Amino acid sequence: MAKVLTSREENYSQWYNDLVIKADLADNSAVRGCMVIKPYGYAIWEKMQRVLDDMFKETGHVNAYFPLFIPKSFFSKEAAHVEGFAKECAVVTHYRLKNSPDGKGVIVDPDAKLEEEYIVRPTSETIIWNTYKNWIQSYRDLPILVNQWANVVRWEMRTRLFLRTAEFLWQEGHTAHSTKEEAIKETETMLKVYANFAENWMAMPVVQGYKTANERFAGALETLTIEALMQDGKALQSGTSHFLGQNFAKAFDVTFANQEGKLDYVWATSWGVSTRLMGALIMSHSDDNGLVLPPKLAPIQVVIVPIYKKEEELAKISEVVDKLSAKLKSLGISVKYDNDDKRKPGWKFAEYELKGVPVRLAMGPRDLENGTVEVARRDTLQKEVMQLEGLENNILALLDDIQSNIYKKAQAFREEKTTVVNDYEEFKRLLDEKGGFFLCHWDGTSETEELIKTETKATIRCIPIDAPEEQGNCMVTGKPSSRRVLFARAY
RNA sequence: CGGGGUGUAGCGCAGUCCGGUAGCGCACCUGGUUUGGGACCAGGGGGUCCCAGGUUCGAAUCCUGGUACCCCGACCA
Numbered sequence: 001m002a003k004v005l006t007s008r009e010e011n012y013s014q015w016y017n018d019l020v021i022k023a024d025l026a027d028n029s030a031v032r033g034c035m036v037i038k039p040y041g042y043a044i045w046e047k048m049q050r051v052l053d054d055m056f057k058e059t060g061h062v063n064a065y066f067p068l069f070i071p072k073s074f075f076s077k078e079a080a081h082v083e084g085f086a087k088e089c090a091v092v093t094h095y096r097l098k099n100s101p102d103g104k105g106v107i108v109d110p111d112a113k114l115e116e117e118y119i120v121r122p123t124s125e126t127i128i129w130n131t132y133k134n135w136i137q138s139y140r141d142l143p144i145l146v147n148q149w150a151n152v153v154r155w156e157m158r159t160r161l162f163l164r165t166a167e168f169l170w171q172e173g174h175t176a177h178s179t180k181e182e183a184i185k186e187t188e189t190m191l192k193v194y195a196n197f198a199e200n201w202m203a204m205p206v207v208q209g210y211k212t213a214n215e216r217f218a219g220a221l222e223t224l225t226i227e228a229l230m231q232d233g234k235a236l237q238s239g240t241s242h243f244l245g246q247n248f249a250k251a252f253d254v255t256f257a258n259q260e261g262k263l264d265y266v267w268a269t270s271w272g273v274s275t276r277l278m279g280a281l282i283m284s285h286s287d288d289n290g291l292v293l294p295p296k297l298a299p300i301q302v303v304i305v306p307i308y309k310k311e312e313e314l315a316k317i318s319e320v321v322d323k324l325s326a327k328l329k330s331l332g333i334s335v336k337y338d339n340d341d342k343r344k345p346g347w348k349f350a351e352y353e354l355k356g357v358p359v360r361l362a363m364g365p366r367d368l369e370n371g372t373v374e375v376a377r378r379d380t381l382q383k384e385v386m387q388l389e390g391l392e393n394n395i396l397a398l399l400d401d402i403q404s405n406i407y408k409k410a411q412a413f414r415e416e417k418t419t420v421v422n423d424y425e426e427f428k429r430l431l432d433e434k435g436g437f438f439l440c441h442w443d444g445t446s447e448t449e450e451l452i453k454t455e456t457k458a459t460i461r462c463i464p465i466d467a468p469e470e471q472g473n474c475m476v477t478g479k480p481s482s483r484r485v486l487f488a489r490a491y
Numbered sequence: 492c493g494g495g496g497u498g499u500a501g502c503g504c505a506g507u508c509c510g511g512u513a514g515c516g517c518a519c520c521u522g523g524u525u526u527g528g529g530a531c532c533a534g535g536g537g538g539u540c541c542c543a544g545g546u547u548c549g550a551a552u553c554c555u556g557g558u559a560c561c562c563c564g565a566c567c568a
Binding site: 004014017028032084087088123152156157158164168170236237238240272273274276305307308309344345346347348349351353363364365366367374491 | 525526527560561564
């Protein structure tokens with residue numbers, strides 16, 4: 001087969017870049033750092049959105065929409081928040097253009113300067129809490145469980161398709177609660193939603209945990225995260241859920257009368273996942289032949305390729321395929337029959353492999369005669385001739401099998417790449433030689449965390465929520481530690 | 492913002508050192524043969540050589556300035 005991708009071994013990040021473009025997921029655009037998400041890539045994102053949105057509704061949330069622009073003054077109200085985002089904000093200063101005096105193109109009209117500049121939202125806490133102030137008077141108005149699907153802009157210095165772009169799509173949940181306990185519970189609930197989505201839909205195992213103070217969201221008291229391990233041994237933060245305490249309520253003066261009639265500040269959470277999940281999905285399962293998609297998120301689950309010489313042959317095949325397609329569709333399977341005469345079977349095989357379609361069926365004269373079909377699965381690249389009779393149920397089972405197989409494969413990989421280490425020198429050595437996740441004792445200080453980051457580029461990805469109590473000594477300082485934390489080099 | 496690299500047909504590149512009518516592969520169009528892993532043959536179309544200025548009889552090529560993108564670092568979901 002013609003090689004269209006750089007191999008992972010040769011150059012992992014080139015492989016990723018090639019794959020995103022060759023599989024028609026996205027492209028670089030005319031705008032620096034901003035991508036065009038192409039129809040096939042967007043179809044995957046839409047599937048992700050649909051599933052997540054259902055999960056949000058299931059947990060009591062509703063969707064709303066807040067403005068793209070945020071008055072600059074809103075930003076200065078929460079100190080830590082400003083600090084976190086100030087360096088990457090796009091700012092709108094004018095509202096009109098005019099013809100250039102020299103007749104060449106247009107210029108910004110200097111007379112149309114805004115009284116107060118607008119910030120293009122890097123996240124919406126400020127505009128939303130400014131709004132919530134008007135929505136909340138009493139405990140009866142709580143909780144507010146709102147989500148929005150939106151684009152945000154963070155002016156990144158260096159970007160990569162899906163993993164880090166200047167503009168990206170995401171959802172951001174913003175909730176308001178009357179008690180601290182309820183807000184914390186919400187933060188945890190949404191982390192579980194994300195973990196469930198990652199594992200059962202994306203087939204991507206994740207470690208759930210708490211971020212350290214250094215890695216916390218700007219303005220949060222606690223950040224929960226799901227961390228996934230990519231095939232190159234680097235970690236990818238795939239979703240976060242923040243307990244914001246009363247920070248934003250205080251900054252925007254959002255109070256409510258509790259049942260005793262006393263005023264108190266509202267408790268807040270926010271949580272989000274972004275198009276970065278596309279990058280996570282790509283890097284979790286794909287191989288040197290192209291994308292490997294979990295059946296549950298694949299826009300096309302089954303592709304059918306006819307093999308024929310003459311028109312009459314195609315007509316006969318189509319007749320059988322149409323019946324088969326109908327049966328598959330009735331079971332909820334998405335099917336594409338590619339009877340495009342302008343491409344040859346070999347070309348189609350390679351193309352759908354590159355695009356990660358989980359199952360490919362090929363039907364030619366031989367099959368027509370024998371009542372069979374050739375079934376090829378993308379995850380293992382195995383081919384098998386199966387009886388047409390009752391095929392739909394076999395396909396259904398096969399899709400399930402692929403879904404669980406790629407999960408198991410990713411899980412086995414993660415286990416193999418998760419190392420328990422006690423000695424700092426060994427940590428440094430294995431970090432280079434093996435990569436992956438490391439479970440180590442840490443003394444709990446930012447200084448030690450910083451030191452490790454500076455010396456090794458590894459960071460604490462999280463303090464796993466299920467980390468068992470274990471007395472030990474920090475691998476750097478030797479100070480006592482009561483549980484292991486997760487280290488890795490990260491995206 | 493530092494360091495490196497690249498801008499030549501839709502895509503990938505050669506040509507630049509050493510100036511002389513712009514080329515290759517893929518893709519595209521036409522015809523035919525093909526079709527169970529990216530078919531083959533024949534014919535054909537397509538380029539302000541990133542932009543601006545300079546040197547020269549003559550610039551993709553030399554000089555000056557600009558610009559865009561990619562890669563590697565520092566910052567981040």
